[in-house]
Amino acid sequence: MLGKQAAGEVGTATRILDVAERLVQSRGFNGFSYANVAAELGMTKAGLHYHFPGKAELGEALINRYAIRFAEALQAIDADSASVRAKLAAYAAVYADVLKEQRMCLCGMLAADYETLPAAMRTAVVRFFDDNETWLERVLEQGAKEGALHYEGRARDQAQLIISTLEGAMLVARPYGDPERFRAAAHRLLATLDGG
């Protein structure tokens, strides 16, 4: 339950999620273990099982928290951005911030591991992409109506292209250790929406 820690304090479950999240984002779901997490927190593996019974439950919790944070970031973009063009730039910046820490998008990484994931995690990964698509679709439709964005065909398809490109740009940029590689691709992608 919440409210057991003093203000600013971080509970054990949260610290476990923080470490596991970073490990999954950098090494993949099959590339980390309870032992890795426990060692980093100065705990034993058994201690982790109290908070998350199994790796599957931990994985679910990771995706759910990540999805909530992402949704909050999108709400913040909606609230703060002055234009649809600014919204798209801010959206790409969310990805850039993840990559900056040498991490892959959690759900992009899990998309690679998809075949090996428990069913509940699979469902949650797909929902993450669906939610992103829905948000982007709305922004793109608004932009088209305002005449601020230009693209052919359905907004939903353009939204899928944007997600694919940003995920792919993260994926490829990481082996090069070069965030600029991502930035250039994202900028070029969004530039295609400016022209007539």
Place this chain on the structure above:
Amino acid sequence: MLGKQAAGEVGTATRILDVAERLVQSRGFNGFSYANVAAELGMTKAGLHYHFPGKAELGEALINRYAIRFAEALQAIDADSASVRAKLAAYAAVYADVLKEQRMCLCGMLAADYETLPAAMRTAVVRFFDDNETWLERVLEQGAKEGALHYEGRARDQAQLIISTLEGAMLVARPYGDPERFRAAAHRLLATLDGG
């Protein structure tokens, strides 16, 4: 050595590579084991070690063979395509053919696993992307010269965007089990090169 099999026959090393390749492309490098490969071939794990001393060597061999095949595919495209636009369509079709078998690009998958890979595999993965970039750069420059393709800035940067987008489109399409999702993204990507 080569030449030990009768025409059309396939050696054990090749059959090992075939199975391991499919497993890596669908499950990732940390999502398959010697036991998986051996079981599928009706062999024991020990038998595999005769052909590939360790998982690292097997992984290197996988990338090297994949890179050679990819290079051959690019040569075939150069030989057969009537236009630069046709070359790019054929390039995207190479990715689509991989996805059709519900596989991720081998090196795209290994890019996700990158942090956990042995050094030699890392080098080979980056070289794969570099080679693709170089080929695309040449096509894009030719296209610009002919006036058949239109893009802003350097061909090399546009090449990176194309690779990122195709890899990302494969990555995201697989959880949906929907090759059409990839096809639409690829088509939309290439369409951005047509306009003025």
Place this chain on the structure above:
DNA sequence: GTCTATAGGCAGATAGAC
């Protein structure tokens, strides 16, 4: 909540027979 201890299984790998 976190520990020690341990289970049971699978991982990658090797030795040596055939």
Place this chain on the structure above:
DNA sequence: GTCTATCTGCCTATAGAC
């Protein structure tokens, strides 16, 4: 070349003490 047998280590997970 492929096998049997085995090793060592790590994995996920559980029982039960504190």
